[in-house]
Amino acid sequence: TLGIRQIECVRAILDRKIYExxxxxxxxxxxxxxxxxxxxxxxxxxxxxxxxxxxxxxRKMIEK
Incomplete structure (x- = not known):
């Protein structure tokens, strides 16, 4: 069989905050x-x- 499967999806965007x-x-x-x-x-x-x-x-040093 020849054909194309098409799937639609919804993207949820999360709230973001940057702190130091x-x-x-x-x-x-x-x-x-x-x-x-x-x-x-x-x-x-x-x-x-x-x-x-x-x-x-x-990265390991920072995460300590």
Whole structure:
């Protein structure tokens, strides 16, 4: 059989707020029964370069 399946979906946009903690910007989003926090990637890269470490190590250091 030849054909195309088409599925429509709805995208929900969560409320976002950015706050600063210990000189690092953190993005918090929440809505629809969920809440997440994520460190701004640019801040992770900056700390990694300043300390001559990998981005992975910088993220671990910040999360402590």
């Amino acid at each position: 903690k210990n000189g690092v910007r953190i993005k918090r989003s929440q809505g629809y029964g969920t809440q997440t926090e994520k460190i701004e990637f640019d801040d992770i890269v900056k700390i990694a370069e300043e300390n001559d470490i990998s981005v992975f190590e910088a």
